[in-house]
Amino acid sequence: MTSSSTPLFPASAVKWPALAAGALLALSGCSVANSEAAPASASALRVVLGQEPPTLEACESNLTSTGVVVRSNVTEPLVERNPQTGELEPLLATEWKATSDTEWTFKLREGVKFQDGTPFNAEAAAFTINRAVNSKLGCNVEGYVFGDADLKVKAVDDTTLTVTTPEPDPILPLRLSFLEVVPTSTSTTAKVREPVGTGPYKIETWDAGQKITLTSWDGYWGDKPAYARAEYQWRSESSVRAAMITSGEADVAMGLSPDDNMGELGVDYPNNETVALRMEATKAPLNDIRVRQAVNYAIDKEGIVNSLYQGKHKVAAQLVPEGIVGHNADLKGWAFDLDKAKSLVAEAKADGVDTSAQISLVVRSAQFPKITELAQVLQEQLSQAGLNVKLKMLETSQHLTYQVRPFPDDEGAVALMTQHGNQAGDAAFTVDQYMLSTGAQSYFGTPEFDAMIKKADAASGDDRKKGFEDIFAYQNDKVVQFAHISHQTGIIGKSKSVNYTPNSSSGDELRVSEMTPAS
Structure with missing residues (x-):
């Protein structure tokens, strides 16, 4: 966190129309479909983690080892929290408001597709909530975010979703920011190792024990990211991860220690x-x-x-x-x-x-x-x-x-x-x-x-x-x-060839689309 007075929930959650999506996205640096084009795609960004993710299942993405790869890279939520301001901002949902003591209504972004070519709509959003929160799948996000409460969801039409809670919940939009949306073709009886999402990257390969490779998805609704690929490896020792930065074997290293003595290649950040x-x-x-x-x-x-x-x-x-x-x-x-x-x-x-x-x-x-x-x-x-x-x-x-x-x-x-x-x-x-x-x-x-x-x-x-x-x-x-x-205070190792400023969310969702090659 960068502020000692994080707002409980933004004005966007209680007024209709909830917010000016374009303006807020511009402020936060998030992508919108018709904004300025990104620089030409660069070669792969190489990231070294402390451990191999146990899964990339979307409903487990609040686990740090999973979320650091999948969240906002492969999959996206309806709304997202800006780590600098604490405000909720639009993503797959553009507007939201409380329409009764226990009901919230969300307007969804049009023209978005999943990486399998199927459309994102209210049916997919409702499916995601039912799968992660209301099922017996045992998703980590259910216990972490929603507890025992089940939600009633309804796709009113393609772009309108209502969510009803058992009791008044003033932070429901914030809770939904932890749910990564998946298509209705996703299994409801078993967790999936490699999810399909709406994000700027799709999973290309996962060589167990070796490497995960993401590749830029041409059908992404927002800006094309600067890096065409993101390659993840893992090494358990932080000194080894640090050495991969100094030797040029990696561009970004997560979870470094003060003892690694990275100098200007080590960037401190408040990791919460x-x-x-x-x-x-x-x-x-x-x-x-x-x-x-x-x-x-x-x-x-x-x-x-x-x-x-x-x-x-x-x-x-x-x-x-x-x-x-x-x-x-x-x-x-x-x-x-x-x-x-x-x-x-x-x-x-x-x-x-x-x-x-x-x-x-x-x-x-x-x-x-x-x-x-x-x-x-x-x-x-x-x-x-x-x-x-x-x-x-x-x-x-x-x-x-x-x-x-x-x-x-x-x-x-x-x-x-x-x-x-x-x-x-x-x-x-x-x-x-x-x-x-x-x-x-x-x-x-x-x-x-x-x-x-x-x-x-x-x-x-x-x-x-x-x-x-x-x-x-x-x-x-x-x-x-x-x-x-x-x-804790987090330390990211970063090559001089990469422009990126870590924030309080970086240890849990490392957004490759926020990184660009240094000029």
């Missing part, structure tokens, strides 16, 4: 990612709040930020950084107090808690720079507090089984390393999935906490902001599902 441990409360010893508090006291967050990340990250006290609606500026990170941690563990043990029971520290390999070193530090620090911690380093597909419900039930207590990014700018997208009792990425909650969350979800303006601020404070005081560690 927060690192934390998510703890379950159903099994000993983490089923005792004193042990979860001890975990927080045992972690030397200042030391981690300074020693592993050269002070570029910030100690975190909550799951969202400054700039997100609901961020509580009054919260401070838990103090590092090993004696206090030991005392709490001893107190729990004296009351019969099995503090010797194993805690599995589950960590995803190559998720972000220095994650292995961070995991080892956490294991050591928690062990010093008197806890029995076993480190489990897993690949992406294995880690996902711990990340999203239903969680594994065949082992003891789990503390999961979580890297959470809120690109939407509103705390609901964090709280609903991570803190509700039934949240897709929540281990537990309480009825009182659920009521607080639902009340904040339905509020707007200052009441919404205050509601979420109170939720983050309550989590730290009464629930303690999380041990927050740091708010």
